Amino acid sequence: MDAHELSQGWMFFLYQFPLLNSIMMPVIAAVVASRLCDNEHKGQTLKLLNTVMPAGRLFTAKFLCGALYMLAAVLLQLVVIVAVAYAVGFMGTPPFDKLFYYLLFTTAVNLTILLLQQVLSLLFVNQMVPLTVGLIGGLAGLFIMFFPQNLERLFLWGYYGVLMFVGMDWDRVTRITDFYYTPVDWAGFISLAVMFCVIYIIGRALFVRKEM
Amino acid sequence: MLFRTLWAERMKLRHSPVWLAFIILPVLPAIMGTFNYLQNIDILQDQWYSLWTQHTLFTCYFFLPAIIGVYCSYLCRLEHINHNWNSVMTAPVPVAYIYLSKLITASVMVLLTQIWIGVLFVVSGMLSGLAAPIPPELPEWLLYGAVGGIVICALQLCISFVIRSFAIPVGIALIGGVVGLAALVKGYGVWFPYSLLCLGMRANHPGGPMQCSTEQFVMNGIFYLIFCIMFAVVWLKKRDVVAR
Numbered sequence: 001m002d003a004h005e006l007s008q009g010w011m012f013f014l015y016q017f018p019l020l021n022s023i024m025m026p027v028i029a030a031v032v033a034s035r036l037c038d039n040e041h042k043g044q045t046l047k048l049l050n051t052v053m054p055a056g057r058l059f060t061a062k063f064l065c066g067a068l069y070m071l072a073a074v075l076l077q078l079v080v081i082v083a084v085a086y087a088v089g090f091m092g093t094p095p096f097d098k099l100f101y102y103l104l105f106t107t108a109v110n111l112t113i114l115l116l117q118q119v120l121s122l123l124f125v126n127q128m129v130p131l132t133v134g135l136i137g138g139l140a141g142l143f144i145m146f147f148p149q150n151l152e153r154l155f156l157w158g159y160y161g162v163l164m165f166v167g168m169d170w171d172r173v174t175r176i177t178d179f180y181y182t183p184v185d186w187a188g189f190i191s192l193a194v195m196f197c198v199i200y201i202i203g204r205a206l207f208v209r210k211e212m
Numbered sequence: 213m214l215f216r217t218l219w220a221e222r223m224k225l226r227h228s229p230v231w232l233a234f235i236i237l238p239v240l241p242a243i244m245g246t247f248n249y250l251q252n253i254d255i256l257q258d259q260w261y262s263l264w265t266q267h268t269l270f271t272c273y274f275f276l277p278a279i280i281g282v283y284c285s286y287l288c289r290l291e292h293i294n295h296n297w298n299s300v301m302t303a304p305v306p307v308a309y310i311y312l313s314k315l316i317t318a319s320v321m322v323l324l325t326q327i328w329i330g331v332l333f334v335v336s337g338m339l340s341g342l343a344a345p346i347p348p349e350l351p352e353w354l355l356y357g358a359v360g361g362i363v364i365c366a367l368q369l370c371i372s373f374v375i376r377s378f379a380i381p382v383g384i385a386l387i388g389g390v391v392g393l394a395a396l397v398k399g400y401g402v403w404f405p406y407s408l409l410c411l412g413m414r415a416n417h418p419g420g421p422m423q424c425s426t427e428q429f430v431m432n433g434i435f436y437l438i439f440c441i442m443f444a445v446v447w448l449k450k451r452d453v454v455a456r
Binding site for chain 2 (some may be wrong): 023024027028030031032034035038042126127128131132135136138139140142143144146147172
């Protein structure tokens, strides 16, 4: 890597990882949620569990369990980012505030997608449905990154792009890529939080009313 | 006997909407990829070839292997639940036929998906007003893509036979797709089963020749296919049935 690339290394990572996350994380969330919920369908243990704890608490407990895995995935990613940055020799001190935002935003999107996947995995015995939704959502989320941001905001899987805070300029003549920080989209973060609340309230109610 | 086993597979899938996933998945890149192509038409100047990369790039690297994984998981889940392995393994059917019937069922779905991708590509190109004739290589891309897809089916079925979870094989397929991309970039695509799909479809380089010779591509595909069939037969013969 040349000096220009090393000076932009942190921004390069914070630009590339949300793209990578929009491919990987929806599928990982679908797999984690399906794994946690399918066990109960297979063993027909939901009724049994419901006799020892309220369905609402079971829903929350399953979500927290899945959330730990998703959080661990992002933390591991951060460790890899910092380790590689030091190994390669990126210039400047690590931008701790930006890395914190990355952790916050990626976890927030992951958990909202995980919540949706959990609702689907609990409601449908056939796990093909939630996994297909996860895959198609991930694919659409990736493509929608190349669309105007107003469209991205309407689509849960597009929030990896909405909450990205690094932009890129590619000069066609010189073929030099320049990265730059953009303002954090707090309105996007709030709309994601609203989505989370809506999915939680509706999903939990649907699960509680479902025949176990 | 094989035909009857195949018929049984077909009956198991009757009225199941699993095929819908394969219809919907290629529609997304067809719509969004075409839109993206039209937005960047000044950079993407190779007409049909540029449009092909937009349609296939992300799909066949990551999402098609994963959706094949979902389908294979579903085919095996039918046996994993309700003690069905007991019924299947005591039926007077050679174990190879049990695996082959599932493989053929999944392969037919892959072939239909490839045809669907081709139809969507041609329609999108015409609607985009591309003046050049449709690339004569299109059937070749689709056929070799189908070969790569069938190899992934064979492998995913083996994984779903061994791992009794629905979701974990799908995760493995996604990881396979990501590692496959790395293998393809490094020039080892033909040696890695998950890379064969995008290598065959020329997703990243539609205008030129394949990264390897056609013979090598076909030979490696056949090798992985035979390996998977042998593995599945040995696994079904040697392992005691665990039915839940």
